[in-house]
Amino acid sequence: MMYPKFVGFFLIVSLNILTTLVHSKTNSPDVSALNVMYTSLNSASQLNGWQSSGGDPCSDSWEGITCSGSSVTEIRLSGLGLTGSMGYQLSNLKSVTYFDLSKNNLENDIPYQLPPNVVHIDLSKNGFSGSVPYSISQMTDLEYLDLGHNQLKGQLSDMFGKLPKLKLLDLSSNQLSGNLPPSFASLSSLTTLNLENNQFSGTINVLSDLPLDELNVENNKFTGWVPDELKDIDNIQIGGNNWSSGRAPPPPPGAKRRTDRPSENAGGNSSVNGIAIVLGIIGSSVVVALLLLLFAKKRSSPSLHFLDDEERKSERRSFTPIASRELSNDLCADIVRDFKGLGTKSFNSSTSIDMKALQRSSSIRPSLSLSDNEFASRLNSKRISTSIGAASHTLADLQTATANFATGRLLGEGSIGRVYKAKYTDGKVLAVKKIDSSLFRSGGCTEEFSEIVTKISRVHHPNIAELVGYCSEQGHNMLMYEYFRNGSLHEFLHLSDDFSKPLTWNTRVRIALGSARAVEYLHEGCSPPVIHKNIKSSNILLDTELNPRLSDYGLANFHLRTSQNLGEGYNAPECIKSVTYTLKSDIYSFGVVMLELLTGRMPFDSNKPKSEQCLVRWATPQLHDIDALSRMVDPALCGLYPPKALSRFANIIALCVQTEPEFRPPVSEVVQSLVRLVQRSGMNMKDDLSASCRTEDSDY
Known part of the structure; x- marks a missing residue:
């Protein structure tokens, strides 16, 4: 009978199919990542076996791909003349440990996301531009990183603190600049470091304790001295820098020296040199003490009383914050720079200075021979320039300007208080934020509010709504800002009326870029960094030219104390508790704002179908699908946008709203990506001003 033979044949075929499915079918995330890489590589057609969609890299033996079971573990595509880029889904390749695309012609940025568990990365000898991706900081198994040629x-981010296994780092022949990051000192396994042919500056002291066998820092702008600890390295190349001549200075008092290397000062003259150093330190301390005593005496003179009066008058002047590094050339700042950060604070009549702390300061210079008058003059000039720039207003004035805080003057209400419109007889219009007094600590209202005003008044940036005034009377605490007739981004996107036209694509990109620069200033331009904690479209105001002005900064303590979220749709997943909010949480909220600009939708809309109510949850899976992206874009744009720019905008959003905060880019990278988007699109950011406008509001 034929029946048994048929059954046998059927079983054999079925077993073969099952065997293929079980043992050869490549993991779908790996396939998807390689498909995207294939379409991103302009010349990928030469890669044998590769496909733009689907396929089975492991069983079909795609060129350069090595697998273990159903997982891709190695990608070796060196020297194949490939062009284009590597795609945006490399983070899906979770089993890849070896990643080599060196000696090709790849361009643009190195993707922010790379295989997360990689051990060996070689992207050298390509045409990559941009910066070193910060995601490298999370690759704790990384042993080999070559980005040379x-x-x-730009400058290196301080990203090397969690790379204990890194043995080789090659950043040679690029255009990197700035000081070496402090986290270089944490590279406890590093034996080979190549930094030659860049524009690095500063010292290389941070490398002193590394177990280096090979070091090349040639042709940079390094200064100072080569540390003794590095001079015994067998293969060291240091030419082409601005090293200091003469003998290196001795270590500071109390510093430990390595005992396994001979001291340059060993011998009969060491005790004489030590005595000279001690005498120099004592002499400098005496000079400081005498100058401070003379300064204290002079403070009672009429001239210094006059300066105090001028300081009081200057409270209405504009103020430009001075970062600690900008104070380094100022005599007073040099003296107190190491004393609990006083170099970055305002000096006032109540400032006390510890004499012993000053005597211990390593910043004392020969210029201390200045007379006491010059010393006092420099100190007081710094006091004047760092006084509060916001003007004090009386409660009576504000009651008149707001019609006694009438309901008709109410501009909005948030978790920490209401905002009113204040109109003055001279035509000036301000927005007044009235802070709920219950949010202040018991008994510390005045002092706490004063601290807030001082900090906020030092923030100055073209894309930030600056504080121009304040009032603290009879239990009322109010902050005053410039009033923007165009309202907020939230109003333009979600509360459109007959007086406004839809925002054009160029305007939306300009708003995103300006807002990102404002966040960049808070995160990376302020010391310590300022976490906003309340980034949302209603806090992005628009001036007469529709340039963004970020508001509500510097009030993070209040938002923390209210234990309220930003509002449905803006909070990052990790922010279950307000204390878990970080800089990366700000990035997530900013990504949501960009989604609003892209789709015209609110972050959370209960009127939508349940699957579409949460904007991030609905939009994220579609951000890399070109067809879906064209369907989700704001209909108000009427299709008037460049498709490539739209796709790049969506890629930036996808990075910002990732679930894991460690994979979200720092805001400086967001800014750079938006700048490149503008440059590649050839946008004229001023052409669209007449197309998006809101008529001036009427007087009350």
Whole structure:
């Protein structure tokens, strides 16, 4: 009978199919990542076996791909003349440990996301531009990183603190600049470091304790001295820098020296040199003490009383914050720079200075021979320039300007208080934020509010709504800002009326870029960094030219104390508790704002179908699908946008709203990506001003 033979044949075929499915079918995330890489590589057609969609890299033996079971573990595509880029789904390749695309012609940025568990990365000898991606900071198994011979620019982020296994780091022949990051000192396994042919500056002292066998820092702008600890390295190349001549200075008092290397000062003259150093320190301390005593005496003179009066008058002047590094050339700042950060604070009549702390300061210079008058003059000039720039207003004035805080003057209400419109007889219009007094600590209202005003008044940036006034009387505490007739981004996107036209694509990109620069200033331009904690479209105000002005900064303590979320749709997943909010949480909220600009939708809309109510949850899976992206874009744009720019905008959003905060980019990278988007699109950011406008509001 034929029946048994048929059954046998059927079983054999079925077993073969099952065997293929079980043992050869590549993991779908790996396939998807390689599909995207294939379409991103302009010349990928030469890669044998590769496909733009689907396929089975492991069983079909795609060129350069090595697998273990159903997982891709190695990608070796060196020297194949590939062009284009690597795609945006490399983070899906969770089993890849070896990643080599060196000696090709790849361009643009190195993707922010790379295989997260990689051990060996070689992207050298390409045409990559941009910066070194910060996601490298999370690759704790990384042992080999070669990014040499590209066109990378900018300063290195302080990203090397969690790379204990890194043995080789090659950043040579790029255009990197700035000081070496402090976290270089944490590279406890590093034996080979190549930094030659860049524009690095500062000292290389941070490398002193590394177990280096090979070091090349040639042709940079390094200064100072080569540490003794590095001079015994067998293969060291240091030419082409601005090293200081003469004998290196001795270590500061109390510093430990390595005992396994001979001291340059060993011998009969060491005790004489030590005595000279001690005498120099004592002499400098005496000079400081005498100058401070003379300064204290002079403070009672009429001239210094006059300066105090001038300081009081200057409270109405504009103020430009001075970062600690900008104070380094100022005599007073040099003296107190190491004393609990006083160099970055305002000096006032109540400032006390510890004499012993000053005597211990390592910043004392020969210029201390200045007379006491010059010393006092420099100190007081710094006091004047760092006084509060916001003007004090009386409660009576504000009651008149707001019609006694009438309901008709109410502009909005948030978790920490209401905002009113104040109109003055001279035509000036301000927005007044009245802070709920219950939010202050018991008994510390005046002092706490004063601290807030002082900090906020020092923030100055073209894309930030600056504080121009304040009032603290009879239990009322109010902050005053410039009033923007165009209202907020939230109003333009979600509360459109007959007086406004839809925001054009160029305007939306300009708003995103300006807002990102404001956040960049808070995160990376302020010391310590300022976490906003309340980034949302209603806090992005628009001036007469529709340039963004970020508001509500510097009030994070209040938002923390209210234990209220930003509002449905804006909070990052990790912010279950307000104390878990970080800089990366701000990035998530900013990504949501960009989603609003892209889709015209609110972050959470209960009127939508349940699957579409949460904007991030609905939009994220579609951000890399070109067809879906064209369907989700704001209909108000009427299709008037460049498709490539739209796709790039969506890629930036996808990075910002990732679930894991460690994979979200720092805001400086967001800014750079938006700038490149503008440059590649050839946008004229001023052409669209007449197309998006809101008529001036009427007087009350």
